[in-house]
Amino acid sequence: MTRPKDLDPSSNPRAFLGSELRHARERAGLSQEALGAPLFVSGTFIGQLEAGTRRMHLEYARHFDETLGTEDFFTRNCGALAKSKYPDHFAEAAEAEAVAVSIRQYATLLIPGLLQTKAYAEEVFRAYHPTATQEAIDADVSARLERARLLDDPTTPLLWTVLDEAVLRRMVGGGPVMAEALRHVARLAREHRIIMQVLPFAAGAHAAMDGPLKLMEFEDAPQLSFVEAPDMGKLLDDPATVTRHTLMFNLLQAAALSPKESLALIESVAQDYEHGEQHR
Template sequence: MPGPKDLDPSSSPRALLGAELRHARERKGLSQDQLGHRLFVSGSFIGQLEAGTRRMQPDCARMLDEALETDGFFQRNCGAAAKSKFEEHFEAVAEAEAQATAIREYTPLLIPGLLQTRAYAQAVNRAHDPMAPEETIEEWTEGRMERVRLLDHPTKPLLWAVLDEASLRRETGGRAVMAEVLRHVAGLARRNRAIVQVLPFSAGAHAAMQSDLKLMEFADAPPLVYHEGVRTGRVEDDPATVAHLRFRYDLLVASALSRDKSLALLEALAEDYAHEEHP
């Protein structure tokens, strides 16, 4: 039987690599758990590789080639599948977003990337690195806008965002930029393309005061959670950790304003910014 063909890097290489992994595993008659045992990883990790929600590392590719007798196929192709326009710490989560059926997110100090406008993203990126060349800022911003285009699909992924009131009142990029981005978010909510709630200052102490939250669900892979810091981030799939952070997210939702009240606040603040009034 001929071996798998090398992948075309232009055609969703991570998804293709995952599909080849599934075919190679099934040809050997192994379950995900059995293959994971040979690689000293969980069966769910193998499932995430097959679904394209995890990036295959070179050491993992080498062990897969040995376990599945694929003549170096995964080692040759994992480099192409790893190519990304995102910073290294964010590559995995950007790929996972593209495969997710549902994304739930809370950010304490800024509007989440999937809800940003180009001008707002540019302001955030410039603040992130004031000395970066303009072409670098544009590259980062275009990467952000590529993620935003996930919402061009009319129904998927489900996006549920809890916005901290601080992110709405922190003037990022100027008042005109804030008016535009808040109107954009409100428009997504009005078109039922995103569920948006605001966590008001009046909620007081809450379940995610020390961090942001991003939870992602998939049709054919276990859920993931992503933690982000300054120029760092990590993806976790431990079921107990994911369940605990989903509970925290549910607590945030319970403390947030209703969808109608959140929409009213977004639109009122947008009008205030547009008319150069103090919110």
């Protein structure tokens, strides 16, 4: 298995913990497969922990301390790193997203979090939590906008998004909010920061009708797939499943409008929202 490169602990605490795991494992003379076997996880999964693309859960940390003779090092630090500003079902995916070199996603009903504006995000969170305090909503919006700063880097990660046409037609927060949100997506596409396609209603049945899909690639770890449902989400690394999801995304790309056609449609719909026209 390819040896993971050394990672900068100052840039990613989870990567630091993974780097320490690799050093401790190698010092103990264990392979990734041997370390993972008692936990019923693969050597690939251990490699993902070492590369910082997966979160170290407490049960694993305790096993590592016991097996590698590191006293309570991993248990202590695992507990500290477990705190997240994101919901439990999404926290691990958000952390993986932050170190991915490529993200490909299909969005079914709303603009993906990385591409949302402040006003759009506020409307989404208020719909999710109609009785929440404004302070709680503001905290959620702040975390989402902070996560979107991932795109401040001009080239990494490569973000390729396929939006279902329903995303454009569902009016979230009214015409001005939708116009601003779609203009923001269009600007990112025009600046060549993202690749954007729209899957039109005219495409009919397609490969991902069961729901949204996200695929993430990394420099030193296998590809991951993330699937979610209301208050549920799961990172998948099974090679057969990831291969199937990759095929699904490829089929979506083939069925969608070209990036040029998609941009024209997004800007046309944004203009209609600005002029107060309704969409069906």
